[in-house]
Amino acid sequence: MIIALFGFILLFITILQAFMPKFLKPTEAFGVYIPDSHTKDSVVIKLKNTYTTVVLTFGMIIFLVYLWWALTQKPAEETLALVSVGVQFTTLFVSIGYYFMMHLRMKRLKETQGWLIGKSEVRVIDVKFQEKLKLIPRVLFIIPMFVTIGLIIYTFMKYDQMPEMIPTHWGPTGEADAFSEKTYFSVVALPLILLVMQGMFLMMSEGMKFSGVRLNPANKKASLVQQLAFRKYTSLLALFITIGITLMLGYFHLQTIHPEISSPLIMWALPLTFLILTFAVVGIYAIKVGQSGSRLKVEENSPAIDNKIAVDEDRYWKGGMFYLNKNDPSIMVEKRFGVGWTLNFAHPISWIVLLVPLLLIFGISFLL
Incomplete structure (x- = not known):
């Protein structure tokens, strides 16, 4: 049951992080503001889908390896809890690290394509x-x-x-x-x-x-x-x-x-x-x-x-x-x-x- 609990938490973190771009405003991607006229650009959509695919794939691999280790090695409760928490934080840190990579790519894309040129900012x-x-x-x-x-x-x-x-x-x-x-x-x-x-x-x-x-x-x-x-x-x-x-x-x-x-x-x-x-x-x-x-x-x-x-x-x-x-x-x-x-x-x-x-x-x- 402990394995099921930690596995559930790991799976939840993976899915939530992977699909995070789907939950955000169309005008924001990886922490970068996007004008409405560019929210459906193919390159923007591709970056979001790539992030989801990479994070989900990595998370599922870690999830399956974790289950295999926990079920076959039958570790002590203290060891299981320690490794489980470590695996969860590793998954989270990897997804955050990949987010920062996508953040930099989105910033460069916005600058090189001049999305704000000719636009007036209003509040x-x-x-x-x-x-x-x-x-x-x-x-x-x-x-x-x-x-x-x-x-x-x-x-x-x-x-x-x-x-x-x-x-x-x-x-x-x-x-x-x-x-x-x-x-x-x-x-x-x-x-x-x-x-x-x-x-x-x-x-x-x-x-x-x-x-x-x-x-x-x-x-x-x-x-x-x-x-x-x-x-x-x-x-x-x-x-x-x-x-x-x-x-x-x-x-x-x-x-x-x-x-x-x-x-x-x-x-x-x-x-x-x-x-x-x-x-x-x-x-x-x-x-x-x-x-x-x-x-x-x-x-x-x-x-x-x-x-x-x-x-x-x-x-x-x-x-x-x-x-x-x-x-x-x-x-x-x-x-x-x-x-x-x-x-x-x-x-x-x-x-x-x-x-x-x-x-x-x-x-x-x-x-x-």
Whole structure:
């Protein structure tokens, strides 16, 4: 079963990375902006198909070799877990490395063929965008945080009844394999980490309200509808993950207070179920919504503006992945390669948003 789990994760990573160009806006390929008039150029389509073929082929070979090794060599659980994680990261790093190669090829193609020559750059805005935006209400993100706070209070009430050694890690079979001495800090470490994670998803949902919208001048109305839907579905995805981790980590913590509810089967099945459901939802999200809602079918169209294109922001995207624009007040921006959001690393607050939660989580884990 462990082999099936790691194999499933490896297969998911391979497929998602291979077909990523299919989930993005037509006007963006490998982190490079493409004017609408060139989105269907044969060379652009060929580069996308080549990327999919190479990454998928490499990933499937690695997947088959991994299964052969795991099934024939029958390694110990620790060795299996270590190799499995290493194989997953190798597959991911190879696909990212190949992406950067395609990114450079796309940039050269854009420059040599002069796609921007004779075009005027315009920025289309909708002054009422914030009024039209319908995200999941923040109260639905705050409720799980109150549940976690209540769990912390309840833990302190039950402190004297808790065992002297608190489990802090569970192995592949669902059995606890690492413990920490009971202190007022160690007994609430897991809920504290959960609270930080809940806050991160709340910030992500709320941050979309203040992120600048980039509408396509060639199809303003459809682009607007897709943007509104994209942010709404992203907020819904964040809520789904928030509820999922709250239920999972909440149970993990409660069984340290009430060992009678502990079950190796549940401890094994709960994270597996959460993982599979999350992958399934993310897959549906990528296929049905796509980046910026580009895969959503919209009938509202508007005439193209002759010789007008969206503002080319390639200079702000380092490698097509890292956005640095000190003149942009947005903290969060839509990814150019990948479905979701990234940070404006030229904005000081972005580093606070990134580092503070990570330092808190690592700090709590280190002090255990």
